[in-house]
Amino acid sequence: MRFPLTALFSLAVGVQAALTAAQSLESRCTPSTFSSVIPSNATLIYAVPYAENTTFNGTVAVGPAFCAVYVNVTSSASSAFEFGLWLPLDTWNGRFIAYGNGGFIGEVAWTDMANGLSYGFAAVSTNTGHNSTENTGAWALDAPEKRTDWGWRAMHGSVSLGKELTTAFYNGSIAYSYYAGCSTGGRQGLKSAQMFPDDFDGIVAGSPAWWTTHLQQWNLKVSTYNLPNDAPYHINESLFSVIADEVFRQCDAVDGLEDGIITNPYACDFRPDTLLCNSTVANTSTCLTGPQIDTLYKIYGDWVDVNQTFVFPHLTLSSEAQWSIALVNANESDPSGIDYARYFLYDDPEWPWQDLDYATVQLADELNPGNATAWDYDMSPFYEKGGKLIHYHGLADGSIATGSSIYFWNHVQRALVPQGVPVSDFYRFFLIPGMQHCVGGVNDAPWYIAGAGQGTGFYSVPGYMDAQHDVVLAIMNWVENGTAPDTIIATKFLDDEPDEGVIVQRPLCQYPALAKYVSGDPNVTTSFECEEI
Ligand SMILES: *[C@@H]1O[C@H](CO)[C@@H](O)[C@H](O)[C@H]1NC(C)=O
Ligand SMILES: *[C@@H]1O[C@H](CO)[C@@H](O)[C@H](O)[C@H]1NC(C)=O
Ligand SMILES: *[C@@H]1O[C@H](CO)[C@@H](O)[C@H](O)[C@H]1NC(C)=O
Ligand SMILES: *[C@@H]1O[C@H](CO)[C@@H](O)[C@H](O)[C@H]1NC(C)=O
Ligand SMILES: *[C@@H]1O[C@H](CO)[C@@H](O)[C@H](O)[C@H]1NC(C)=O
Ligand SMILES: *[C@@H]1O[C@H](CO)[C@@H](O)[C@H](O)[C@H]1NC(C)=O
Ligand SMILES: *[C@@H]1O[C@H](CO)[C@@H](O)[C@H](O)[C@H]1NC(C)=O
Ligand SMILES: *[C@@H]1O[C@H](CO)[C@@H](O)[C@H](O)[C@H]1NC(C)=O
Ligand SMILES: *[C@@H]1O[C@H](CO)[C@@H](O)[C@H](O)[C@H]1NC(C)=O
Ligand SMILES: *[C@@H]1O[C@H](CO)[C@@H](O)[C@H](O)[C@H]1NC(C)=O
Ligand SMILES: *[C@@H]1O[C@H](CO)[C@@H](O)[C@H](O)[C@H]1NC(C)=O
Ligand SMILES: *[C@@H]1O[C@H](CO)[C@@H](O)[C@H](O)[C@H]1NC(C)=O
Numbered sequence: 001m002r003f004p005l006t007a008l009f010s011l012a013v014g015v016q017a018a019l020t021a022a023q024s025l026e027s028r029c030t031p032s033t034f035s036s037v038i039p040s041n042a043t044l045i046y047a048v049p050y051a052e053n054t055t056f057n058g059t060v061a062v063g064p065a066f067c068a069v070y071v072n073v074t075s076s077a078s079s080a081f082e083f084g085l086w087l088p089l090d091t092w093n094g095r096f097i098a099y100g101n102g103g104f105i106g107e108v109a110w111t112d113m114a115n116g117l118s119y120g121f122a123a124v125s126t127n128t129g130h131n132s133t134e135n136t137g138a139w140a141l142d143a144p145e146k147r148t149d150w151g152w153r154a155m156h157g158s159v160s161l162g163k164e165l166t167t168a169f170y171n172g173s174i175a176y177s178y179y180a181g182c183s184t185g186g187r188q189g190l191k192s193a194q195m196f197p198d199d200f201d202g203i204v205a206g207s208p209a210w211w212t213t214h215l216q217q218w219n220l221k222v223s224t225y226n227l228p229n230d231a232p233y234h235i236n237e238s239l240f241s242v243i244a245d246e247v248f249r250q251c252d253a254v255d256g257l258e259d260g261i262i263t264n265p266y267a268c269d270f271r272p273d274t275l276l277c278n279s280t281v282a283n284t285s286t287c288l289t290g291p292q293i294d295t296l297y298k299i300y301g302d303w304v305d306v307n308q309t310f311v312f313p314h315l316t317l318s319s320e321a322q323w324s325i326a327l328v329n330a331n332e333s334d335p336s337g338i339d340y341a342r343y344f345l346y347d348d349p350e351w352p353w354q355d356l357d358y359a360t361v362q363l364a365d366e367l368n369p370g371n372a373t374a375w376d377y378d379m380s381p382f383y384e385k386g387g388k389l390i391h392y393h394g395l396a397d398g399s400i401a402t403g404s405s406i407y408f409w410n411h412v413q414r415a416l417v418p419q420g421v422p423v424s425d426f427y428r429f430f431l432i433p434g435m436q437h438c439v440g441g442v443n444d445a446p447w448y449i450a451g452a453g454q455g456t457g458f459y460s461v462p463g464y465m466d467a468q469h470d471v472v473l474a475i476m477n478w479v480e481n482g483t484a485p486d487t488i489i490a491t492k493f494l495d496d497e498p499d500e501g502v503i504v505q506r507p508l509c510q511y512p513a514l515a516k517y518v519s520g521d522p523n524v525t526t527s528f529e530c531e532e533i
Contacts, residue, residue, distance in 0.1 A: 025089045028169060029067035037164045038071070045070040045082075049089065060110045061457060064117050065089040069165060073157050079145035081129035081154035084108040085162045086117050087169050093120030095476075096166055096174045098159050098200070099452055100181020100188040101126075102438075103134035103209075104150070104339070112180070112452050115459035119472065121178070122169075124162035126154040137339030142347050144369070151212075151370025152195055155188050159199050176479060180452040180472060182206030182438035183400065186391075190374035190408070193389055197382040202475035204390045206451045207397055207438045210374040211312070211404055213364035216344075217356065218303055218312035218401070219337030222326045224353055225298045227335055233291035237328050242286055243296065244320035246275050251317055257517045260443030261506075263433045264514055264533055265317040265395055265402075272296045299327070302403075305358040313403025322398020322436045344369040377408075377415035379427070388478045389427040390471055390485065392451065392508070394435025396442045405429065409511060429511040430488055446492035446504045461491055462498035469505075486510060489525055 029049040038044050050056065052065045069085040097119075099112035109125040116123030129149025130139040140147050159177075166174055179200045181189045186208025192199050209215055226234055235243075251268035252258050262268065275296075277287035288296065303311040315326065329335040335353050342351045345363055382389070393405035409429045416423050434445020439454050441447035450460050450470040461469040467477035467485070474485045487507040494500035504523045507515050509530035520527035 025067065025087075025169070026065070029087075029089070034069065034165050034168055037161075037168045039161070041075075042071055042073040042161060045072055056110060056114070060114050062086075062114045062117060064091045064120075066117055067169065071158075071161065071165075073154075073161065075129065075149055075153055075157065076145040078143070079129055079149050081126055081149045081157065082108070083124055083126040083154070083158035083162060084110065084113060085122065085124045085165055086113050087122045087166060088117055088120055091117075091120045092122060092170060094172075094175040095121050095178065096163055096176070097121040097123050097178040097180065097472075098155065098162070099123065099125040100155070100179070100183075100185020101128050102183045102185060102453065104132060104137045104139075105134040105184070106130035106132040106139065106150075109181075109185070109452070111456055115450075115455055116180075118459040122162075122166040122174070124158050126158040129154045135336075135339070137343040138349070140339075140343040140369070141349065147344060147370030147372070149370075151372035152188070152191050155192060156196050156199065159192075159196075176201045176476070178202045178204075178472070178475060178479075180204040180206075182208075182452045182454075184209050185452050186210065187212065187372065187374050189389075190391075191372070193379055193382040193387060194374055194376040197379075197385050197387060200387065202388045202390075202479040204392075204451060204471050204475050206391075206453075207393045207400055208374070208391070208405065208408070209400055210408055212340075212373040213368055214312045214361060215400060215404060216337065216340030217361050217364060219326065220335060220341060220353060220356055221303055221312075221337075222299065222315070223329050223335040223337050224356060225295050226327045227329055227353070228332045229329060231291075232289065233295045235288070235292050235295050235327065237324055238285060239288065239292075240320050240323045240327075243272075243275065243288075244318075246272075247317050247320060250274070255514075255517065257522055259522055261434045261445045262318040262395070263516075265319075267533070268317055270300065270317050272300070299323075305361065309358070311358070311361055313401045313407060315398060316395055316402050318396040318434065318442055319398040319402075319436070321442050322396070325399045325437070340364075374408075375411075377411040378419075379412060380416060380419060380421055383416070383421055383426040387426060388475060388484075390475050390478075390488075391427065391429045392432055392449070392471070392488075393429075394432045394437065394441075394447065396434050396445070397437045399437035402431065405431075406511070424484070424510065428485060430508040431511055431514060432490060432508055433506075433514065435490075440496075441492060444492055444504050446490035446506045448491045448493065448496070449488055449508070458498055463502065464489070464491065487515075487530060 026049045047069045054062045067087040074080045097116045099109040113123040186205040187210045189203045189205035254268045255263035275288040434442045435447035467473040469489045477483045492504040513530040513532045515528040516531035
């Protein structure tokens, strides 16, 4: 259902006024309000009101007063997922938002929910069906149902039931439903668009881990380039900054501006051999040996395997500052990225990394554990129902190679252009020069767009709370007003602290365009224009 905005506002106020007359929302925040919509396969764990300016669970600062609801859903005989739902008591905007997760984490995204509440949303997030930190997949051992919860079921189930609980609480319907997530959260967003196109009106998918079956093997593959740790070709992490310095020396000016931001890493023809140790520079803490340069070529090269089959794209130039994620292995028996093969594919905690080959990728493609991979490129059902998708990815991502998002965009074009679907009418993709994985930037690259996971202790873009700067407001403006974002302005705060002020802002352009410097102060948006690459 569509309401004009003014009507919507009065609708939300109207719902609350009607309820206030009968019963305040605070007093309605009890299990009995929700009991009629809790199905037999779920248990309501709590429904408790919190006053303004609470610190939830000892760690998360929350501004608005809200009703905190927590639910446990039995999803099979051997699995259950939990979700949190936060309902603003005084400030509901009539809308619903779901937030995604990161890595293999089994924990509700409380910080994002706090931000969602500040916008006025009723906000939901799930633990994805297990309890763990981001980097461990051990919970998936011999647990196909838990993999399914992580793959899609916990998100869809939390959204479905979360909407019903929201409607029951306010005694009024939800006007619009949104989604925001990054990394695994980006994957969850794309998966929702593909599998449950009716779940959301608007989706913001950041740096998505969408190609699960290939990405997870590539995470391991990259780490094996640098194993064993005592090999002559091993690159110690102390050399990453040496490599980065050379990358910036060769590539920074290629975009016309020497500013510590490599706008288009793909446009630089980087020569690693300039790093070679020689007779004058022989100190191996400032130069690389021939075998180490070979490793560098692998890192900057796509993974292409048997029969010239493309498996996964390379890490980008300028991602070096984040290479500790991919290339630093605490020990050889447990390299980074191995958990998917061990716990999702082979059900063998002792499976050794030396066994990784193309057959591992083929097995993953065949099993696609948990049906997690978001590879249904024909997203016409989401388009046809009027859904909108904003997708973004940092160009200095050291965790998920940026090219995987470009590959996704290309394949959606391939699926939809022949059908006559005007893709940019519902799906826009923005590359963020200098942004690392979901958060953070290299040098002074502006990266902050109020995406999921980006703001801790503040929400939206302080000082610029509008659809030009805030990707959540941008998707709302697109869904509700039909105003599609041509650009999004990324912001860099000094020390990434809004209180310290803005130092750089730059437009992000719709792929395949990037911002090109024209003239004037390089720290202001008007000095750039979008140009196709
Ligand atoms: C819910 O709304 C309906 C009408 O829309 C009204 O009849 C009913 O009393 C309301 N319930 C509560 C608990 O306020
Ligand atoms: C909560 O914090 C805000 C911002 O600091 C402040 O304006 C408001 O008065 C506080 N509310 C209460 C009830 O303390
Ligand atoms: C959730 O429900 C499952 C049964 O489906 C149960 O095993 C589990 O202990 C419950 N979790 C919580 C936190 O209540
Ligand atoms: C729980 O039960 C409801 C109602 O029977 C059903 O629609 C839903 O799919 C079930 N959820 C799960 C996760 O099995
Ligand atoms: C606090 O967070 C932990 C970890 O996510 C979770 O297990 C627990 O249920 C949370 N407490 C509440 C009140 O939700
Ligand atoms: C989740 O794991 C944490 C850390 O291991 C533990 O403190 C917490 O009790 C667990 N929560 C549940 C619901 O099992
Ligand atoms: C797997 O997900 C796709 C959508 O991505 C869906 O079409 C398909 O039905 C799902 N398969 C199963 C077995 O759930
Ligand atoms: C490897 O890098 C770490 C972190 O920078 C440093 O502490 C260590 O000394 C380096 N080892 C060698 C052999 O250079
Ligand atoms: C040795 O390497 C340094 C630093 O890369 C370079 O400046 C210098 O020209 C090289 N010397 C020779 C003789 O190649
Ligand atoms: C590679 O190509 C050959 C010849 O077409 C084929 O027999 C073989 O199965 C292919 N291998 C893989 C892993 O696809
Ligand atoms: C829709 O457009 C109006 C007028 O520009 C604006 O005030 C409002 O904030 C927009 N709504 C959304 C959800 O962005
Ligand atoms: C642009 O911002 C950077 C980072 O704060 C600063 O070093 C530089 O001097 C600024 N340039 C101009 C022209 O103001």
